[in-house]
Amino acid sequence: MLQLDGIDKTDDRPPYRQIAAVLRAAIESHQFAAGERLPSEADLIEHFGVARMTVRQAVQELRGEGLVVSEHGRGVFVQARPPIRRLASDRFARRHRDEGKAAFSVEAEKSGYSPRVDSITVRRQKPGSVVAERLRVPVSDDVVVRSRRYLADGQPIETAVSYIPVAFAAGTAIEQTDTGPGGIYARLEESGHVLARFTEEVGARMPTPDERRVLNIGLGVPVLTVLRTAYDVNDVAVEVCDTVKVAPSYLLEYEFSAR
The missing domain is CATH 3.40.1410.10 (Chorismate lyase-like)
Incomplete structure (x- = not known):
């Protein structure tokens, strides 16, 4: 089971932004180390109880921030190199x-x-x-x-x-x-x-x-x-x-x- 916070239904932010914030915090606290693969899309869908598109929007936000990179056929990895x-x-x-x-x-x-x-x-x-x-x-x-x-x-x-x-x-x-x-x-x-x-x-x-x-x-x-x-x-x-x-x-x- 993933050791991540879930979605807060009282939070005004859209679910994908909450998920992005949870993953961002996990990366910044080194719960996911540089070069490490994030949980699979299926695992994130199950953990957060959201649709596939919601998870993809969250990952896209992290990718846009330069925090993660996607590798075709392998998954999403924490960016290992500095800005x-x-x-x-x-x-x-x-x-x-x-x-x-x-x-x-x-x-x-x-x-x-x-x-x-x-x-x-x-x-x-x-x-x-x-x-x-x-x-x-x-x-x-x-x-x-x-x-x-x-x-x-x-x-x-x-x-x-x-x-x-x-x-x-x-x-x-x-x-x-x-x-x-x-x-x-x-x-x-x-x-x-x-x-x-x-x-x-x-x-x-x-x-x-x-x-x-x-x-x-x-x-x-x-x-x-x-x-x-x-x-x-x-x-x-x-x-x-x-x-x-x-x-x-x-x-x-x-x-x-x-x-």
Whole structure:
């Protein structure tokens, strides 16, 4: 018999969220250790006295939080590896570009994950007012827009949309699906825009329905938003990047002077 709390009928939360909370507490208290398989779907249905879909919704919520992973034909296992650590002071270091690696690949590999990028689209369009202000371009000007999704071990964890002035991207690999080794920033530097600094605005919110679908996250799981602007040595804004990250999949680390 499972040593887990049951559903409280006086609780206002839906049953699947109660089940998710019970399993989450068991994982956090190490009742289920990292790498250990959770009770089977049939066992959970019997223990909680709920329908199969209710159990699946609960597991989906935990999967969206990055606490568990599903392995086809084997079951659901407690995630054994930590979130990706995003170290702001190192992620855009030129040495990574010189090695032909983009920031996400470096961070994911350091955390023990296999990185992948998919859903890449490239187009030209008019910028919104926020992007135009940061790029210091008129809203009537076209910009190159690059959208993509990032995955760690096949699990979607982030979407990103970059906006680059056409003057800096036209005729370069930035307008191609594959930007080549080192990514967008390597191509910008090759064209003379040597990067000097970045600014970032970090926020947190609940995801939109489309974001939940694209990132495969459950109900109640928040996302982090990071709006970054890149500047070259002449203090020209060369890119704005709008990212949405599955909050439990990341640790954001910043280093700054106390002076």
